[in-house]
Amino acid sequence: MSAIPSIETATSPFPHDSVGKVKKQQFTFAEPPGELVLESGARLGPITIAYETYGTLSPAKDNAILIAHAFSGDAHVAGYYTDDPTTEKPGWWDFMVGPGKGIDTDTYFVICTNILGSCMGSTGPSSISPETGEPYGMEFPMVTIGDMVAAQKCLIDHLGISRLHAVIGGSVGGMQVLEWCVRYPHMVRSAIPIATTMRHSALAIAFNEIARQAIMADPNWRHGDYYAGQKPDMGLAVARMVGHVTYLSDEAMRRKFGRQLQNKDDFSYDFGIDFQVESYLRHQGSKFVQRFDANSLLYITKAADYFDLKDTISTPSCIDDLHKAHLKFLVISYSSDWLYPTYQAKELIQALKRTGQDMSFCEIEADCGHDAFLIKDIRLTNLIRGFLHGVPRN
């Protein structure tokens, strides 16, 4: 008679509501004639899309949810890459995605792809160009939010999924959600755009342009051709600092930092770090350069700036195309988001209503700014859980 395993060895090392260990996946496609025709007219291929999945695809393939990540995110939404959850942080939306969570992996098959143009496994400016055998750099063609979504669609087709139960994402992820709805309305049952906009405002463009200029001002940038040498870390760090301020709010910064000094009783009267907020920003900048590619920042911010769901002119991204379909929408904004404020969510709702969509809207009162959707909040979890539950599967 063999020994009964002890409770300890029988227990998963992962938290009970975690999707546990997940693995990186890749899909490479070369559409006939071997490439994707981008919105600019340029051709790009072959294209590799890094992705992860959680949960199990139903036999009817009707329980798939696509999550679209924000600007600097990746496909690693939930779970861990190792067997030891104490050695690394789980995915970026782990509080939302897992067994029994807001996006319940006991019910849904969840997919997340790294966006085209990024540097987290999908093809982007740091990828090797098949033509030159060198990183693309500035030879990488401009990609739009629509192009990112077109690449995602190739993966969804490849997985044999004809209709997504939901597409969900915040910020630049929310733009992808909207682009999915207008490009492929018959492939989407419901959509949850969070903390996003239907067209990038002048203010948002301005901040992105400052971030780009900071990178391009760094002599190490060398017109994007830096992969063999020193990287434009100084410029990228300043760019990230700009981004971070836009992700927070005045209230959040008052609460989090105020005028607290860093390791000192008095002012330094020099240009070192005096205030905690300075330390925080410098830390965010130097952390970011270790994980992100400066050229990817250039391309993705430009894609966001180009984003505009025109409601009058028939284009590939025209909101009027939704007339052909009937989707359920849950639009979520945050009261202290000044990058994509609630009035922009309301503009989106008005435009969607004109096309006869089934609309729900919630502005969540929170003082933590644009990035609030990345912070664990039971209100967001309950909103998403309830909405998904109300979307019919057929």
Added chain:
Amino acid sequence: MSAIPSIETATSPFPHDSVGKVKKQQFTFAEPPGELVLESGARLGPITIAYETYGTLSPAKDNAILIAHAFSGDAHVAGYYTDDPTTEKPGWWDFMVGPGKGIDTDTYFVICTNILGSCMGSTGPSSISPETGEPYGMEFPMVTIGDMVAAQKCLIDHLGISRLHAVIGGSVGGMQVLEWCVRYPHMVRSAIPIATTMRHSALAIAFNEIARQAIMADPNWRHGDYYAGQKPDMGLAVARMVGHVTYLSDEAMRRKFGRQLQNKDDFSYDFGIDFQVESYLRHQGSKFVQRFDANSLLYITKAADYFDLKDTISTPSCIDDLHKAHLKFLVISYSSDWLYPTYQAKELIQALKRTGQDMSFCEIEADCGHDAFLIKDIRLTNLIRGFLHGVPRN
């Protein structure tokens, strides 16, 4: 009989409500023992203060108004430097200061000084250090808003003025106004702080820190020692772009730029200029580097960050010191100013009320953001005119 001059030759070439041709003035002082003791404890001297005056000082010397300029301003508030008003722009507050204007030079003797640490004639990091015979660069000591005001006081003493009818300024100028009131309450009859704060917020510090990091990341900055070579123009331009976004508002940018393209019918799909707001920012950046010194930006932003009128601890800048005096205040904020929002003006008012000051407050509804006080607006003119008229001269 000599010829009667024709009307044309008798007419001033200047607009009738202009102060006309003005001249740059300088005052250099070396307080015993030859220098100013700064808040940091460092000593600086001799100090030159560039200033301008408009109107005539009354025999009783009781009609003087000091205007404090904002961060990148100068002493040239009104009028022209040449006899030909068509060849140059008038001073930065020409719509406010002149005969019959809001600050009426027929009634008041108006003084404006360039702040300590700047690069517009007053001593700053680009000035020649008497010790080395070279520009100070980073050897320039840190100066505070209090130090700027202490230097201004030396000039006011030199002019023989024992009490100012009013001290008026916006933004960093408003901080100087408040510092005047708490440091020298018996030298101030009334004060108009505009679009300002009693303590720099974490958000405002964050933007300043990004601007400083952008400059310091420029290899031409060379730890401030660039006066003999190439200047850190790229970094300074990015810093200015950051500043400009904070001076505007979301609404102003929507109205002014929206998503208007620059000279194009479609997107460029490259990293050139697509949107008008990008063009505007790049233009502001490149214009600024021609007139401003990067080190001065470092020093003045740091002075603003240090600014904090403590209301509990007795320091050189303690608001409780106002208990000793009774001043008239007109506090003005702008509804769309998100750098120093109205709630900060209200905090100031509460603190001033606790010290028993005579308070007036107005929030001006305007969608043009923080910089609104620099834009001609009859409401601001009337507010200031009316308030000044109500301040008794003795």
